[in-house]
Amino acid sequence: MELIVEERLKQCTESPDVVKNSSSPAEARAEGDDGRLFCPQVFDGWSCWAKTAAGGVAETACPDFITGFDPSRLAHKVCNSNGTWFTHPESGKPWSNYTTCVNLEDLEWRRQVTKIYETGYAISLAAIIASLFIFIYFKSLRCTRIMLHINLFISFATNNALWILWYRLVVEQPSVLSDNEVGCALLHISLHYFLLSNYFWMFCEGFYLHILLVATFTSEDKLKKWLYLCGWGLPAVVVVLYTTLRITDHDPLETSECWIHESKFNWVLVVPVCLSLAASFTFLCNIVRVLIVKLRAGPHVGSGPSPSALQAVRATLLLLPLLGLHYLITPFRPESTTHPLLKTYEVLSAVFTSFQGLCVAFLFCFCNGEVITQIKRKWNLHVSQFRPRASSFTAATTVTFIRSTAAPLPGEEKV
Structure with a gap:
């Protein structure tokens, strides 16, 4: 500035x-x-x-x-x-x-949209933290697929928390925007890193399911290393490129006011996300094809997909369009500030974006059959500790009473 x-x-x-x-x-x-x-x-x-x-x-x-x-x-x-x-x-x-x-009416409207974002991110963050606790608490759930869920949830939780900080500490603080210190720029960069990691870990989910059903003879240890590199490493490369382009550009708006302005280098972030979503969609289409072939072949041909694998496929199929919906509707954003559909677009965008974490938690955790089974088992064990148990004296008395009042057996004479 x-x-x-x-x-x-x-x-x-x-x-x-x-x-x-x-x-x-x-x-x-x-x-x-x-x-x-x-x-x-x-x-x-x-x-x-x-x-x-x-x-x-x-x-x-x-x-x-x-x-x-x-x-x-x-x-x-x-x-x-x-x-x-x-x-x-x-x-x-x-x-x-x-x-x-200052357009006071527009300012009040933007504050309402910001509240939708903050509310959605807060609810999603609470749901994701609860899901992480469940996955970590039940040791019987630990496997490669749950490991992927945990990393996906960590990226979502961190991203949601950073978005809440961004709205509270930057967007709603004009003095912070005008000061344009290094801290708020780092917050912007960190926020976009974890946003990218969400989609890359979603790609890892689809890739792992594809490997699990198509190439069953794969080393789990080597596969985990590649998944970690993809989920956390590739977003870092993209964000470093994005940051370098904005810093080295001669346009002062690129690095002013905590980088809040729309950048001409946003394509650096959007293109990898779209490619990862397209790759995940391709994997899932092939997974569905393989599942149909195996199910038609009957239970006697091959081992067939496990129920947990089928459930993971269904959850991923439902989640993938949801995660990509925000980017699918972005090109249709009304350009005119007076367009009658602009407010509808902003509300839908806020809802779809901020409540993604809640949907992820429901599809991969709260509606997961394995998780529900473990929670029921733990609950039954907890309840059984408080059930009254009959003592040996009570049991003996009950048996004597029933025997004395019962009809005599053949060969016996009732007194």
Whole structure:
């Protein structure tokens, strides 16, 4: 932002009668050839105000580099009747009115959308943490497939937590945006790294299922190493490239205001995500084909897919379109800010994006048959500890009573 301000100052100072940040009425007063008073051209730190006749009002477009300002609106500055710019009664310094630059209705709407994001991420984070606890607590669930679920959930949990921090500490704090310190830029980079890792671990889920059903004779240890490299390593390469491009670019908007502005290098992030989703979809199509062939062949031909594998395939098939839905609807975003469907798009985008973690938790954990079985077994063991047990005396008394009141057996004589 400093570079933009310097450029605007340079353009403004090309005029010989410009006054920079003048606070003295004597310096601010100018007189024309006809004896009329004028407020001279002045730069207030954001905008250049033209020479204005005494008693008039100068107007200029709102600066587009200030977050929250609408550049289509006009700011104004009052020139007093004595040829001096209006001074604020509290500060006693010349004051420009930028309050009209903020669309209060649009600001309130964006706050509501932000609340949807925060609520969705918070609920998803709670569900994912609960799922992680379940996977880690039950040792009988530990296998390569659950290992994939755990890493996928870790990436989702971290990403959701970072999004909440981003909205609370950056988006809702104009001072943080204007300061543009290194910390908020690192938060932006970390956020996009874990966002990418979500989709790469989703790719690992589909790839592992494909290997499990198509190439059954694969070393688990070697496979795990490649999965870890893909899930955590490839996103790091992509994010390093994305960061390097933004830092080395000469456009000041690329590295201003905590990198909150839409970047022309977003394709570096979008392309790998789309490729991973396309690859996962290809894997799942082949998995479905293999399953159909095995099921048609009957139970006597080959071992056939296990019920847990079938359930994992169903969950992945349901989850994949959900994770890719956000990117599928992005090209259809209305460009005009006055489009009647823009608000509908923003709400749907907020819901689909922020509640992804909740859907992942339900499909891979809460609706997982193995998990449900383990929880029921643990619950039954817990309940059985509190059930009253009959003592040996009570049991003997009960048997004696039943025997004494029963009908005599053949050969016996009832007394």
